[in-house]
Amino acid sequence: MESEKTFIVAGGDLRQLYLARRLSDFYKVIITGFDKCSDASDVLLSETDDNIADGIIFPLPVSLDGKNLNAPFSDKTLLISDFIPKLKKNSAVYGGMFSPEISDIFSVPVYDYSKREEFSVINAEATAEGALQTALEKSDETIFKSRILITGFGRIAKALARILLVMGADVTVSARKKSDIAWAEIYGCKAADIRRLADIAGSYDMIFNTVPVLIFDKNVLDNISKKTMIIDLASKPGGTDFGYAAELGIRAVLASGLPGKLFPVTAGYTAADTLINMIDERRTGFD
Structure with missing residues (x-):
């Protein structure tokens, strides 16, 4: 000591x-x-x-x-x-x-x-587990067989994709970098270019966002079903227009800072x- x-x-x-x-x-x-x-x-x-x-x-x-x-x-x-x-x-x-x-x-x-990388890796795993806990608490459906979209494919998204795949979800990753799309496919996910987000976002039961800029804007939200739940894991203020989502009746939850809150x-x-x-x-x- x-x-x-x-x-x-x-x-x-x-x-x-x-x-x-x-x-x-x-x-x-x-x-x-x-x-x-x-x-x-x-x-x-x-x-x-x-x-x-x-x-x-x-x-x-x-x-x-x-x-x-x-x-x-x-x-x-x-x-x-x-x-x-x-x-x-x-x-x-x-x-x-x-x-x-x-x-x-x-x-x-x-x-x-x-x-630091050692901090970021463990923090990403804790965030992914917290995201799963949030989804289970707020959804009336199982993760098993759910169609799930993850936007972004950094540390948190990778940890989350691994968990969701093990639980039997049908996981699609939407990312910008070609390398991230390739890695998503190696993980066993489907993959799509994030520039097509408005075209594909309406196809999912649940969406997890990890991109820290506004990507779920009015144009994208107009294409999302009221049955879809968005869990936004990005740092405040998140990547979702929460006010417009509420107007549309879309469930959107800002779930940033989960490790400190839950674990x-x-x-x-x-x-x-x-x-x-x-x-x-x-x-x-x-x-």
Whole structure:
């Protein structure tokens, strides 16, 4: 245990709490921004002193407004800049989805763990399982024999396609890149060019979107049956015109951020394991 190192885990949702618990197996951990969270009673809560931290670990996302810490379990407004004095010389800052404005206020290295491949892969699997859970809860039909369209074919779509195929769904992938279409076919899916989305979207019982731009616009939605359910997994605001879908009577659900909402333990431990790798790489000079 590298007990000589101290890390502040600042703000965030339950993922950060489980992250702190995992990190405490290796380092001294202080958490802040959890004054409203009863589950934090077994982790050290402290008004931290200055110049004590070898690193600060911010949440994913770090901030919702570009200035204040994303801290849903705190009654206080916590300025991110107020954490600068807590850092020792030769320290570092970690977190997820730093904006350039936030990164620039620190004079020490800033590392974004959400860009790491080991984090992204496990996060994609958790998102896919969460998408399946959402579908089962909101649909009155089985996945078995359902005609399902997945738009996009990145990590999340690949994990989701694998699960749906095993469950006996008839899966089509709509993507832009020819390489993604080829991979979809190798996975055992049918495939279609996403530029034909308006022509094909009306043929499915369920649609999962992973494309983070508006692709289910009025033109596409006009061709979708009211019996079809859209589960949009893209980051807010998603890739669906939800207002127009509601006008048409189409069930459309924005289901972004599923790992943190449904699986905070797995999400927190995954982030912690990624951070442990990053901290070790920095220590050994391989970052």
